[in-house]
Amino acid sequence: MARVLLFGRLSDIAGWREKTLEPSPARLSELRARLAADDAALGEALAAPGVQVALDQVLVRDDAALSTRSEVAFLPPMSGG
Amino acid sequence: MISLTDQGFDPGPLLSGFCRGRAETGAVASFTGLARAEGGETRVLELEAYPGFTEAQIGAIAETARTRFDLQDLMIVHRIGQIAPGEPIVFVATAASHRRAAFEACDYLMDYLKSRAPFWKKEHGPDGARWVEPRTQDHEDIARWA
Numbered sequence: 001m002a003r004v005l006l007f008g009r010l011s012d013i014a015g016w017r018e019k020t021l022e023p024s025p026a027r028l029s030e031l032r033a034r035l036a037a038d039d040a041a042l043g044e045a046l047a048a049p050g051v052q053v054a055l056d057q058v059l060v061r062d063d064a065a066l067s068t069r070s071e072v073a074f075l076p077p078m079s080g081g
Numbered sequence: 082m083i084s085l086t087d088q089g090f091d092p093g094p095l096l097s098g099f100c101r102g103r104a105e106t107g108a109v110a111s112f113t114g115l116a117r118a119e120g121g122e123t124r125v126l127e128l129e130a131y132p133g134f135t136e137a138q139i140g141a142i143a144e145t146a147r148t149r150f151d152l153q154d155l156m157i158v159h160r161i162g163q164i165a166p167g168e169p170i171v172f173v174a175t176a177a178s179h180r181r182a183a184f185e186a187c188d189y190l191m192d193y194l195k196s197r198a199p200f201w202k203k204e205h206g207p208d209g210a211r212w213v214e215p216r217t218q219d220h221e222d223i224a225r226w227a
């Protein structure tokens with residue numbers, strides 16, 4: 001069961017902050033496709049420029065293989081201070 | 082020291098504590114950011130972090146600053162959760178042998194905290210809530226260090 005975390009405006013768009021996917025997707029691209037199939041608006045927001053992905057708390061730029069224990073976080077543009 | 086807190090903090094004692102026992106330091110610079118009311122548009126500021134990841138990313142920013150400016154020490158305290166206008170939201174202090182490095186490191190750390198540290202900021206006002214995204218100015222500020 002891969003775990004998906006949404007931050008900032010992404011969780012408002014989706015209406016959830018955390019979700020587990022069963023069966024677990026094999027790749028990040030498959031996870032994106034599944035989320036987009038469930039919620040087109042969310043799929044579009046996740047693909048927007050400036051949205052970064054952290055896989056097990058490490059930023060990844062490209063597609064990546066996932067395990068059943070992967071934690072995938074979608075991070076919209078950051079704004080601290 | 083890097084810490085995230087959902088409790089209010091007083092920058093005065095943090096700075097006093099940071100300055101203590103520094104016979105060889107020479108220069109300490111600090112910055113305190115306060116939540117703005119925006120003329121009544123913001124009643125509460127809400128800051129979200131990604132526990133574990135946020136601390137790690139700030140740690141990496143801090144290490145880069147430590148090397149680049151040859152710092153002896155630094156301190157970063159950042160609020161998360163609900164923050165009222167006027168309350169401190171971030172405190173940064175830097176210690177170096179000479180003032181230029183301390184000033185510049187403080188400036189550098191704040192530019193990176195504004196747009197590279199994993200925080201998401203929501204303003205709650207009389208007409209609802211909105212997520213704050215980095216401004217053009219924030220991107221220009223960080224580009225100065227390239």
